[in-house]
Amino acid sequence: MKRFVMCALLIGAMSVGSAFAGGAAEPDEVTLTIAGRDGAFGDALELATAEYSERNPDVRFEILKLSGPELLEQTVIELRGGRGAFDLVMIDDPFAPQMQEAGWLIDLEEMYDRHGVELDDDLIDNIVTLGRFPYSEDGTLYALPYVGNVSLFAYRDDIAGEYGFDALETWDDALEFARLVHENEPDMAPVLFRGVAGNPIVTGFMPIFASHGAQVLDDAGQPAFDSPEALEAVEFFLELAQYAPEGVVAYESAQVRDALLAGTGAMAIEVWPGWIGDMEDPEESEVVGLVNVAAHPRQIEPPAPLLGIWLLGIPVGSEHQEEAFDFLRFITSAEIQEKIARETGQAPTTESVHKIPDLIEQYHWYPAQLDALREGVARPRTDHWAEIESVLGDYLQQALIGDISAEEALERTQERVLEIMN
Amino acid sequence: MTSGLAPARRLRRLNMAKKASFFYLALAPAFIIVAFLTVYPLINVLYDSLFRYDFIRDTREFIGVTNFVRIAGESLFQRSFRNTVAFTASASILEVGLGVILALLFYGEFRGKRVAMTIIIFPMMISTMVISAIWQMMYHYEIGVLNYLLRMAGLYPVGWLIDTRIALSSVVLVDIWQWTPFAFLIIQAGLNSIPREYFESASIDGASYTQIVRRITLPILRSQIILVLMLRTIDTFRLFDKVYALTGGGPANATRTVSYFIYDEGFRYFNFGRASAASVYVLLFVSVLAVFYIRSMFKEGKQ
Known part of the structure; x- marks a missing residue:
């Protein structure tokens, strides 16, 4: 009897413990996990996510700030397993075709259609193509350009x-x-x-x-x-x-x-x-x-x-694809790209931000950068x-x-x- | 009489069998866990090494021993292997040699012994990445303290991490700095377990300090020295983190090791078949070394 009572107490304690493990969460609250880069890229992500959470209090973020090799390693292992641990992933553009070919990212065009919205035409066409598979203007869109890096x-x-x-x-x-x-x-x-x-x-x-x-x-x-x-x-x-x-x-x-x-x-x-x-x-x-x-x-x-664009895509396994899509549109919008450029110096991916006069004063290479983004060449598309x-x-x-x-x-x-x- | 004894013997046997089955049953969970954690990955690596295995596409094509043959013929793997052997031999021998010298120095009592020991042991307690960052700054060609001192002395600066002839030795030096304390501690423990009477009677008989060390101390410490040598050999053969943080395998592959080769194949190119084949080579080489050391230790034990 004594043993039985002890066992019952132990099971009870474990159940209560597991119920409260991980802290209390609001029923409608969503946490988006972003596999991103470290350094200034990470700071820019923090800035954008904070802004988004302010406007959408039900959405929280967890950002993994990883070095380039770590990000690739963790992204491949996670997306291959398809466990849905990441809701958004930053992708160095040369690796995008492999991920798209493997079917790890959702088709963004379907998302645009479903939401009845259009792809932002302020995004620079030449670098939007990097998120398409096969790599051409007609390819299906799987990722959006988030950092306008160009050499x-x-x-x-x-x-x-x-x-x-x-x-x-x-x-x-x-x-x-x-x-x-x-x-x-x-x-x-x-x-x-x-x-x-x-x-x-x-x-x-x-x-x-x-x-x-x-x-x-x-x-x-x-x-x-x-x-x-x-x-x-x-x-x-x-x-x-x-x-x-x-x-x-x-x-x-x-x-x-x-x-x-x-x-x-x-x-x-x-x-x-x-x-x-x-x-x-x-x-x-x-x-x-x-x-x-x-x-x-x-x-x-x-x-x-040479283009070195960082793209953002939504993994097929993500359980919060709708919220991730909304955030993706938010972070690639001219408003947020401008805010990020102003506060962190990260290169924008929209045309209009490159033409803001006081930003050109701050970063006098913006006209050259915009030309380079429009004319730049991608690294060879090979696995x-x-x-x-x-x-x-x-x-x-x-x-x-x-x-x-x-x-x-x-x-x-x-x-x-x-x-x-x- | 016999018929009376037989049931008792049977009962004893039954009891023994019961005890034995309980013993195996009790051991089974631990055995299964160990088998799962060691044997299963080994079999998996061996299996994968026989395939052209693209992890991203999840495609496998059976190619037999092609991965082994190709890798063995590649100059990058050969260079990585040579670097690893050179690193292992120099680092482990120097670490153990210095560990012995330090243990002998610290055998007697002297003022400040505890403070000195704490300082010596300190590097072993710091994370390898932190150590690498510290040494990277010290080795820096333009602003590093080592070249600053050389310039002060009117000498030419040295390309510690950028000269192909020196870079591997620079990594060896960092490993020695970090892991000599480990050899020192184990050998010192062995030294402290030797009865002092041995040394005293040898001294009374007129043996010099060098004779005592050569004829008494080192032979008694032999098994500890072999043990440390084995542990350091196995550890240094897997060298990856220091190279990753200090040189990235460069310059011109002068510090690229087999572990780095495996990392690149596995986690940069996701060629798991080739990475597994290279791992099997490492496993074989380390196993041969381990068997050699273990046999030496057993031989020593018997003597």
């Missing part, structure tokens, strides 16, 4: 002027500028870029690669690293890299940004809007009004800004992009260090990418 080119306007350049229009101009700075400005790094193997070095190199007329994949979808244009691009990159700081192979975005803002770098072959938000803030920057942020120089081909980028980045860095020649780097890249793709 730009930055150089010290004042120093370039001293050496007789009105603008650095071609890559040859950039090389000549680097040479002159090297000869005349001993305390200044003539050229800056991210030299870490993999994505960082490749991202900086891609505009050079494209403007030399080289391609990652040819029209038949096969690797094209064995072309004369590719060789010319790598040789040019190595020539320019001679003027980079000695420790450039360990340079990440923080080093490039810090050198640029501290006034110790004359030119960065790759900057992203998120890095330079403080450039015109005298408290953070030594170069207020001195840096020109523009589209990349041309060479054989016109400038080829193997992560591997290709890694292989190219490895060999490019080996060439940069001097372990192998430009020719060897491309030969090995071509060989390895062929193996990966077949």
Whole structure:
């Protein structure tokens, strides 16, 4: 009897405990979980979610602020399992096709139809396409552009002027500028870029690669690293890299940004809007009004800004798709994009925000950024992009260090990418 | 008489069988959990390694040992494997060697011993990511304290993490800094368990300190040294976090390890078949090393 009473009490206690576990929740309250990025991206998400919750008190948010690799890892594992833990996911655009092909994201066009609303035509068309699958203007829409990241080119306007350049229009101009700075400005790094193997070095190199007329994949979808244009691009990159700081192979975005803002770098072959938000803030920057942020120089081909858009999609497994859809429209609206741009410096994805006069005053590169977003090129749409980028980045860095020649780097890249793709 | 004994013996046997079945029944849950947590993943990894397994698309194509053959022939895997072996050998031997020296130094009584011990043990208690962040700053080519000191001394700065010839040694140094205290603690425990009379009588017989260490201390500590060496070898062979945080495998793959290779294949490219095949290679190599160490320890125990 005693035992029975004890057991009954224990079961009772456990039931009460489990009923109250996780805290009391209002019956109509919904919590949306967002798998997002860390750093400034995370701050922007916080800002938008706080604003949304203020207007919709029944919707709360849980934001997972993850690094790029962590986000990809957790998104893939969660979405593959389809347990519905995430209601919205941030997606780096090159990985979108894999997720869309796997059927992990809901069809947004169906949602628009069901709600009787239209896709916001203020969103820049060229980057909306990145959320479509297959990748074309006619593809089905699975994700919306949330961060208008695009790679730009930055150089010290004042120093370039001293050496007789009105603008650095071609890559040859950039090389000549680097040479002159090297000869005349001993305390200044003539050229800056991210030299870490993999994505960082490749991202900086891609505009050079494209403007030399080289391609990652040819029209038949096969690797094209064995072309004369590719060789010319790598040789040019190595020539320019001679003027980079000695420790450039360990340079990440923080080093490039810090050198640029501290006034110790004359030119960065790759900057992203998120890095330079403080450039015109005298408290953070030594170069207020001195840096020109523009589209990349041309060479054989016109400038080829590289798109690095962060998309937001709704997983099929989400139990709060309606609320998530409403929030998705909210966060990509011009009103919230403006608020985020104003307060965090994150690049907007709408046309109108790029044209707000006082924002252009704050971020003088907005016209160039808008052009780059309209004209920018996406990284190749292939399931193997992560591997290709890694292989190219490895060999490019080996060439940069001097372990192998430009020719060897491309030969090995071509060989390895062929193996990966077949 | 015999017929009277037989039922008693049968009863005893029955009791023993009952006891044995209770024993196995009691052990069963623990055995099942251990089997589920160790044997099942192993079989799963072995199974996956025989497939071209795309985790995102959830497609599997049986390809036999192709993953093993391909990976073994790839220069990146070979480089990763060589780096791992070099790291394991240098880090574990140096950590254990320094651990022995420290244990011998700390054997006697001296002023400030407790404070010194606390300071020595401290690195082991900090998270690896924090340690990596601290050393990354110290190793920084332009603003790091190490190069600052070298410049002050009129020497050239060193590319601790950016020079392909030095980067792996820099990672080894961080591991030594973090894990020598572990070797020190285990060896010190062994040293403290040796009766002091051994040393005293050897000393009375005229043996020098070096002779005592070589002929008495080290032979007695042999099994502890092998144990620490085994633990450090297994741990260093799995090196991932320090490389991830300090160098990202660079420069030019100079610090890329097998664990990093597996991580890339598994969680960046989601090629679970290739990641599993590389894991099997690691498993085999570590098993061979573990068997070697365990046999040495048993041999020592018998002696």
